[in-house]
Amino acid sequence: MYPYNYHRPTQVAEAVALFKASDDPMYLSGGMTLIPTMKQRLAAPTDLIDLSGIEEMSGLNATAEVVQVGAFTQHNVVARSAQVQATLPVLAQLAGLIGDNQVRNRGTIGGSVANSDPAADYPCAIVGLGATVVTQQRSISGDEFFKDLFETALEPGEIITRIDFPVPTRAAYRKFPNPASRYAVVGVMVADFSGSIRVGVTGAGPCAFRASGIEEVLNRELSADAVDGVEVPDAGFNSDLHASGEYRAHLVKIMAKRAVADLLHS
């Protein structure tokens, strides 16, 4: 790992000012992605701006309509929160499936969403639940946030401060984990908002996306069997040593069917 200058601001505005004043800065949240990347020298920031000291970016707030999660909230905090378990159980369940316990104790939702790893879990919830990504300067719709492999709508220096999840009538998440890394080979979130269905997919493509074909059939008939009739084309899907694009397309349907079955039993 190359040396760097370290900063620990206590205000969002201070963090942004530090970012603007540095040569080649990066924000540091839980470090579970960034530190291994720096060790491999795939990232070599001149300045690390640690977000852990910014109080307003931590913590949770849940009402009947919306669950707000501060960007610096660790996966285990979400997974174990009685508030989240009661209001939006699917999010607590998803957070509890990320990586391993040690990673969940450090990794944060803001870092995960900003990173847009194609196999990450939280992006599936952002897209599947239609969440809003809040930064210091604007609110970005979940449908507009993920752009490509490790690419998001964030501008240089923009900080995710909070994520707002609307509370659906019911929802379910199914993940086919890579047995070694626990990242999603494919993960599917199905959410029912008073009869209107959203389907989010992670792991299959370069970034999380909505499966409009599956949404269409589920909006006509909410049943696992209805998914059988959908064609999921594998064009543009990830093909790597873990799974071919064709297999991932197959898994999208299987995970969607299982999520629908869970949702109907919830």
Next chain:
Amino acid sequence: MKVSLTVNGRAEEVDVPTNTLLVDILRTNLGLTGTHVGCDTSQCGACTVHVNGGAVKSCTILAPQAEGLEVTTIEGIGTMDQLHPMQEAFRECHALQCGFCTPGMIMQAIDLVENHKDLDNCGIREGLEGNICRCTGYHNIVRAIQSVVDQG
């Protein structure tokens, strides 16, 4: 840079370059070599310690992030005369062979038992996802943890 932290109940101050890892502070600066480095890529869990009560991988925490933390390492949980119940269970169940993964396994196992009710075989195995053992095949490790759960 100077970093102040509490390790096994003792206040410590070290002077290290910013790109030092917590595990290196523990091993090199403080001589606590019970915490191991297996992979250095956040995969194996050999470097697991407790930070503010929860298990974390100390190879994936930077020195400046360690400022003010309360750290507990394998050296801080029991003594030679009075082992921690989890250490005793690992000894009793022959839950180690080479012992390389063991300090990390034990720190993770303690977190697991403290944070989960009604742990069964499956829950223990899932709870060990962040710890790799290349010797035992995990079976006796799971037995050791189960015996601590059963003792209540």
